[in-house]
Amino acid sequence: MRKRIQKQAQVEETTDLSLPMTSDLPVVGSNDCKAISTLAQQRHRVLDAAILTTSDAIVVLTPDFHIAYLNPAAAATLKEPVEHTVGSRCTEVLGCKNLNRMALCGTSSCPLVRALEQKSPLPNEELILGTDPNHLYEVSASVNPITLDDKSSYVVFSARDMSALKVANRVRSNFVSMVSHELRTPLNSVHGFIDLLLQGHMGELNEEQRMYLGYTQEGVQQLISIVEDILFMTRSDLGQFEVKQQEVHLLSLVRQVARSLQPQALKAEVALRLDIDSNVPALYIDPQRIKQVLNNLVANAIKFTPPGGMVTISARQHDDHFEMISVSDTGYGIPFEDSHHVFERFYQSNHSQQSKMGGYGLGLSIAKLIVEQHGGTIGFDTVVNKGTTFYFTVPLYRDHEQF
Structure with a gap:
C-alpha cells in the first residue's frame, strides 16, 4: 500500500538536526484553535512514541544519502550511537548488501537509488545491513521516498529483523535441497538408459517404440531441469550461490545462446534476430550464469510469440558502469493482473493463453537472482497482443577491483 507520509518524528534533543512536522487538519474558525492545537499535540506524541518504541529500525535519509534521523531500534541494531551517526553517509552506517553479501552501495541495485529513481516505495527488500562483518543483520526493508508540505524531501528506510524466520527457512531449504539432490541421481540414470535404448544398444526399435x-x-x-532449478534456488537461499566474474565479450555469448535455441525457434516458426554491435564493450560477468539468464528470457519469448513473429536480442550502454541487454518479442504480452507477479517463484498465470504454454514458474525468478548477484537490475515493458521486452543490466569490464 502506498502511503504519503506527512509526519516525521523530531530528532532526539541530543542532535541539532530536526525534521519538520505537519498536520492534515482542515482550516477552521478561531474558536476551535485550542482544540486543534491539543489534538495536533496528541498526534505528535503518538507518532513520537510509536517511532521511539517500535522494534523496527527506522532511518531517515536525505536525497544525497546522509543520515537525518534514526530511532533507538536502528541505533541498537546497527550498534551506532545517534550523536555519531546523524550527518554520516548511509554507506558508513547501513552498508546494504544483498543476501549473497554483495555490496549494493554505488550500484543501480541500491534500494535508495531505485526508490528515488522510481519515485515510489519499495515494499519488501531482503537485505543484509551493517558495516561490521561480525554484526550483520538479515532484514526485510521498505524504502519510501517522501515530500513534505515545505517541499523538503527525505527517504524513510524501515527494516525488520528476519533472523529467526531465516533459521526456519534454512531448515526448509536444506530439506528441499537434500530431496532434490537425491532425485537428480536416479533421473539422470533413467535418462541415460533411455538414450542407450534409442541408440540401439539393446536391439533395434521400430518407429512407434522410438516415438514413445x-x-x-x-x-x-x-524433470531434471526442474530439479536443477530447485537446487539452484535453495543453494542461493542458503548463501551457497556465487558468481565467477571474468571478462566476456557479449556478441560471442549471445551467438551461443541463439544457436542453442534455434531449433526451438524453427519449431515455433519464430525468427531470432541479433541487434548487437560488434564493438560492444567487454562485460565483467559470469558467462555461464548470464547465458542461463538469456536462455530463460529468449526461450520464454519464443514460447509466447505466435508463428510468424520475431524475437530480438539487443544491447546498449546503460551508463558508465553497466550495459543493458534486452530481449524483445512480438508475442501475446503480459496481462496487467500478472505483471506484478512475473518474478515470483512458481507463479502461474490464470490467463488462458499463458497457462496453456506450461512451465513451472522458476525461470524468471532465477534470471532476477543472477542479475542481482552481478549488481544489476531486471525489468520489463509489455503491451498485450503486441509484445514484451525484458531488459537487464550487467557490469562493464573495468579493473575487477571496482566491483
Missing part, C-alpha cells in the same frame, strides 16, 4: 521413448526422454529431461 522420445516422449519419455523429454519428460525425464523436464
Whole structure:
C-alpha cells in the first residue's frame, strides 16, 4: 500500500538536526484553535512514541544519502550511537548488501537509488545491513521516498529483523535441497538408459517404440531441469550461490545462446534476430550464469510469440558502469493482473493463453537472482497482443577491483 507520509518524528534533543512536522487538519474558525492545537499535540506524541518504541529500525535519509534521523531500534541494531551517526553517509552506517553479501552501495541495485529513481516505495527488500562483518543483520526493508508540505524531501528506510524466520527457512531449504539432490541421481540414470535404448544398444526399435521413448526422454529431461532449478534456488537461499566474474565479450555469448535455441525457434516458426554491435564493450560477468539468464528470457519469448513473429536480442550502454541487454518479442504480452507477479517463484498465470504454454514458474525468478548477484537490475515493458521486452543490466569490464 502506498502511503504519503506527512509526519516525521523530531530528532532526539541530543542532535541539532530536526525534521519538520505537519498536520492534515482542515482550516477552521478561531474558536476551535485550542482544540486543534491539543489534538495536533496528541498526534505528535503518538507518532513520537510509536517511532521511539517500535522494534523496527527506522532511518531517515536525505536525497544525497546522509543520515537525518534514526530511532533507538536502528541505533541498537546497527550498534551506532545517534550523536555519531546523524550527518554520516548511509554507506558508513547501513552498508546494504544483498543476501549473497554483495555490496549494493554505488550500484543501480541500491534500494535508495531505485526508490528515488522510481519515485515510489519499495515494499519488501531482503537485505543484509551493517558495516561490521561480525554484526550483520538479515532484514526485510521498505524504502519510501517522501515530500513534505515545505517541499523538503527525505527517504524513510524501515527494516525488520528476519533472523529467526531465516533459521526456519534454512531448515526448509536444506530439506528441499537434500530431496532434490537425491532425485537428480536416479533421473539422470533413467535418462541415460533411455538414450542407450534409442541408440540401439539393446536391439533395434521400430518407429512407434522410438516415438514413445522420445516422449519419455523429454519428460525425464523436464524433470531434471526442474530439479536443477530447485537446487539452484535453495543453494542461493542458503548463501551457497556465487558468481565467477571474468571478462566476456557479449556478441560471442549471445551467438551461443541463439544457436542453442534455434531449433526451438524453427519449431515455433519464430525468427531470432541479433541487434548487437560488434564493438560492444567487454562485460565483467559470469558467462555461464548470464547465458542461463538469456536462455530463460529468449526461450520464454519464443514460447509466447505466435508463428510468424520475431524475437530480438539487443544491447546498449546503460551508463558508465553497466550495459543493458534486452530481449524483445512480438508475442501475446503480459496481462496487467500478472505483471506484478512475473518474478515470483512458481507463479502461474490464470490467463488462458499463458497457462496453456506450461512451465513451472522458476525461470524468471532465477534470471532476477543472477542479475542481482552481478549488481544489476531486471525489468520489463509489455503491451498485450503486441509484445514484451525484458531488459537487464550487467557490469562493464573495468579493473575487477571496482566491483
